[in-house]
Amino acid sequence: MPKKPYEGHETEYQRMRKNNIRSWDLRDKPEEIDESTKRFIEDALDQPWAAEKGKVIELGCGTAPMLRWLSEKGFGPGLGVDVSKTAIAMAREQSKGLNLTFKNADLCKTLPAKAGYVFTVLLCGFVVLSLG
Numbered sequence: 001m002p003k004k005p006y007e008g009h010e011t012e013y014q015r016m017r018k019n020n021i022r023s024w025d026l027r028d029k030p031e032e033i034d035e036s037t038k039r040f041i042e043d044a045l046d047q048p049w050a051a052e053k054g055k056v057i058e059l060g061c062g063t064a065p066m067l068r069w070l071s072e073k074g075f076g077p078g079l080g081v082d083v084s085k086t087a088i089a090m091a092r093e094q095s096k097g098l099n100l101t102f103k104n105a106d107l108c109k110t111l112p113a114k115a116g117y118v119f120t121v122l123l124c125g126f127v128v129l130s131l132g
């Protein structure tokens with residue numbers, strides 16, 4: 001039994017890595033990002049007040065399917081942050097050649113960017129941060 005809530009994520013990513021499961025949703029779904037999630041993000045980015053392109057940060061990025069998808073759409077550079085070391089290692093492996101960087105950090109304890117660092121898009125998809 002994991003001691004803290006987010007140690008459960010690390011255990012799960014280790015299992016995924018062993019079983020060649022690339023991302024969280026592929027554990028039990030056919031797609032890395034389902035169509036309704038894509039439509040939700042596209043709709044937000046289509047609004048007249050939304051940024052055209054620019055720096056993206058994703059909190060709780062896991063293996064970063066959403067960051068890679070946004071990168072394909074021309075957003076970036078991107079920074080992904082996750083508490084799981086294994087997820088971050090998998091994200092780096094899967095994102096070679098893209099303008100994406102990753103940081104292993106617990107968002108309940110520290111925010112990953114220096115004050116004054118500006119992002120155009122902040123994504124936080126399907127993450128419940130628990131203080132444990």
Ligand SMILES: C[S@@+](CC[C@H](N)C(=O)[O-])C[C@H]1O[C@@H](n2cnc3c(N)ncnc32)[C@H](O)[C@@H]1O
Pocket residue numbers: 006009010023024025059060061062063064065066081082083084087105106107108125126127128129130
């Ligand atoms: C449901 S998964 C979603 C991952 C990713 N957004 C995706 O769509 O594949 C939730 C993610 O939040 C991360 N997470 C949970 N608590 C966290 C914390 N305190 N700090 C940073 N990341 C955390 C987990 O490790 C996990 O990767």
